[in-house]
Amino acid sequence: MKKIDRTKLTLGIAAPALAIVAALLITSVIILATGKDPLHAYTVMVDFGSKSDSQVWIINKAVPYYLSALAVAIGFRMNLFNIGVDGQYRIAAFFAAVVGGALTLPGFLQIPLIIIVAMLVGSAWAGIAGVLKTTRGVSEVITTIMLNSIAAAVIGYFLQDGRLAVKDGNLFHTPDLPASSHFFTIPTRPDPLDGFLVVAAIAGVAYWFVLGRTRFGFDLRTVGQSESAAQAGGVSVKRMVVTSMLLSGAAAGLIGMPTLLGVSYNYGTDFPVGIGFTGIAIALLGRNHPLGMAAGALLWGFLERTGTQLEFEDYEQEIVGVMQGVIVLCVVIAYEVVRRYGLRIQQRKVGEELAAQARKTDKAEVSA
Numbered sequence: 001m002k003k004i005d006r007t008k009l010t011l012g013i014a015a016p017a018l019a020i021v022a023a024l025l026i027t028s029v030i031i032l033a034t035g036k037d038p039l040h041a042y043t044v045m046v047d048f049g050s051k052s053d054s055q056v057w058i059i060n061k062a063v064p065y066y067l068s069a070l071a072v073a074i075g076f077r078m079n080l081f082n083i084g085v086d087g088q089y090r091i092a093a094f095f096a097a098v099v100g101g102a103l104t105l106p107g108f109l110q111i112p113l114i115i116i117v118a119m120l121v122g123s124a125w126a127g128i129a130g131v132l133k134t135t136r137g138v139s140e141v142i143t144t145i146m147l148n149s150i151a152a153a154v155i156g157y158f159l160q161d162g163r164l165a166v167k168d169g170n171l172f173h174t175p176d177l178p179a180s181s182h183f184f185t186i187p188t189r190p191d192p193l194d195g196f197l198v199v200a201a202i203a204g205v206a207y208w209f210v211l212g213r214t215r216f217g218f219d220l221r222t223v224g225q226s227e228s229a230a231q232a233g234g235v236s237v238k239r240m241v242v243t244s245m246l247l248s249g250a251a252a253g254l255i256g257m258p259t260l261l262g263v264s265y266n267y268g269t270d271f272p273v274g275i276g277f278t279g280i281a282i283a284l285l286g287r288n289h290p291l292g293m294a295a296g297a298l299l300w301g302f303l304e305r306t307g308t309q310l311e312f313e314d315y316e317q318e319i320v321g322v323m324q325g326v327i328v329l330c331v332v333i334a335y336e337v338v339r340r341y342g343l344r345i346q347q348r349k350v351g352e353e354l355a356a357q358a359r360k361t362d363k364a365e366v367s368a
Helices: 002-032 038-049 052-077 087-103 107-135 140-158 196-213 213-225 225-232 236-252 257-264 274-286 290-313 320-367
Strands: 166-168 171-173
Touching: 002 038, 002 257, 002 320, 038 052, 038 290, 052 196, 052 213, 052 236, 052 257, 052 290, 087 107, 087 166, 087 257, 087 274, 107 140, 107 171, 107 236, 107 257, 166 257, 171 225, 196 213, 196 257, 196 290, 213 225, 213 236, 225 236, 274 290, 290 320
Parallel strands: none
Antiparallel strands: 166 171
């Protein structure tokens, strides 16, 4: 039993180690091809990323990335590809900003109301794909991609002066949230940490507990692994599909809250986009594990922060994007290689045990 645990631990360490080594080697070759020194690039990144202001920036940047990865991972655990997280969080943040800008309540009512509205809108938007999949058999990949475009169109229609937005110079944005809507910050030096870090941590614990320690999570994972087995066990596959999409959309509704409640205090044409697609990469990077995705989100923030410094060192600005892509590919490939190797070890061990049992049986028959 101890040997099996030791083998699993070794394989668990081997996968990320192999991915890191492969990513560094491939990235180094790419940097060398541009005529630059990869070791100098890594030194610059480590030095700049280890500064206190960079560390705060990286953590704050990682918060929405982590929430995005959680939203994607809920679908992944169900074998659903929710490509529409980007549209879900944007339309959720927009309508939450509209509601929040129209009300002036005490903070203990205003902030939860805005967050609940965002989660409900995100959940409803993702639920459309779940209903279409269970009733019409439409792939969630197609519907969520199309819903991204529809969400952008809906926001664009209402985000105009005289409708649900006001003009501010060259920008259009919803009415500013009242001061009671401003989320708290965690005092640190030289800059404060976003208080939504606490919410992200709670969401990660909830994700781990619900999917890994409850009957609902077991049913969800069972459906993702084998729908026929789940149905034989009395699990309603259609209900689980819709529920998973609703939960994924609700998590997506949280993504825009750090920006809305802590930075912009309105939804405008300059509101960040693309975080949902980044969440897909981070979910793959973290293998849908809450701690793995946290590390992936921090890594993503680190690369974005230090990438700006590389430009001052005359490195190509696209090198960070190349690094991110290489890391994701290496992680996916490394984990698959290690998984197959581990499966081969298990098969060999089972074969050896069966052969040993057969020899014992033959000896017993000869003795008899």
